[in-house]
Amino acid sequence: MGTVGTLRSAGVRAGDEVVVPAFGSAEVAQAVVELGAVPVFADVDGDSYCLDPAAVADAVSSRTAAVVVVHRFGRPADMAWIREVGQRHGLLVLVEDEPGVRPEEAELRREHAGYLDGRLTGVRTPAPASGHAYEKYVVRVPGNGRPDRDAFARALRAKGVACRAPVQAPVYRVPGLRQDVFLPETERAVDETLALPLDAGMTRRSVQRMAGACNALGGLLQPAL
Template sequence: MTTAGRRHRIATDTTATALSDVLVELGIGVGDEVIVPSFGPGAPADSVRLAGAIPVFADIDPRTFCLDPQAVAAGITTRTAAILPVDVFGHPAPMADLDALAERNALAVVRPGAEGGIPEDAGSIARRRAHARFLNSALTGVIVPYTEPGAHHLYHRYSVRIPGNGRPDRDVFAKALAARGVRATVSVPVPVHRMPAHRSGVVLPNTELVAADSLSLPVHSGLTQRELTHVADACNELGGLV
């Protein structure tokens, strides 16, 4: 087994404590850097600080919302000890590229486990995927989620991007949907590198852009076809920009 293979670890769940435990087991701590995403939950960056190391934020691919391997490569220094990628809204991180990058640089790769350590029900996943396929074909005026060829998207969230001028247009679009009985949620209200505990001067243009214009539509497995059609019709009535 290669060095990278031996040092590719999956935590017991998604919490900062579980991820930190794995980092500590790998001997990662004070003086080390760990590359993490800013778009998504704060647990990866929190776990790095819990281990005594420094989180280094890398930018995302604006199509998948996952870490961009090129941005990760640009963030590697002599102090880098690990990469901590996450699957975003159910789209898998680009692990083949990240594993190859880790092997070339003798880095560990640490990944979150299942939420609560419990695998998801296959029926719920299949239902969400069916809902996503319908919305992909029915929606107009918004940018629907992208799935990398060969990837299996779980659609924990169905996050679209609203064309226009970022946050103002996205927020108006969300309010207009709410007036039509569709409860959409802001995908990532604040990127992690902008939060007080992790604020830094790092420039992450794609992270900022996607955080400003993305919106998650209902896609949970309990939706009826009538409700799903109403979601699509309400979005299409708005025509993208409001």
């Protein structure tokens, strides 16, 4: 049906406000605009990169009709708390899933992720969560935000690790969706996150080599004085 059809069938109409994530998922906000409704961007939780229930509650107004939740990087959002916020304010709670992975592939990804969790130093590894399928293995590079993250990524790519920044900009800076908004957790996530390659076809040896390449770059992670 697509996001537009889902919103329309749920009763969202032109002029309604819809709370959407500010980190990734520009297509969700674009669907809201296409319907004639107004996207209201809410900040994310710094561990899950999914909507922060407290931020959702802060974004609600008398015109809010719905909130669209997106599970991020294979990690489920905190649906219990978000649904509680929705019930409290009489909102529709809709869920948009990112492309998933097959169960057998998710299990292999979890094995690789568990190894990386225990071996990586100098970067912040993903917070553990039940049901995390690791569609992407996203670390955070501390220091000076984007300059340090980008330098780290360039050095890793030079070593053959095909890493990339998973989100290039907050959705509220995307052309056609621009709003005068600043959401701190979203800004930090955009500047610090780095997706390391992780798929079921990787061998343990290739995962070990990637961990070694990351750990060898520890000097890049020192905050500037």
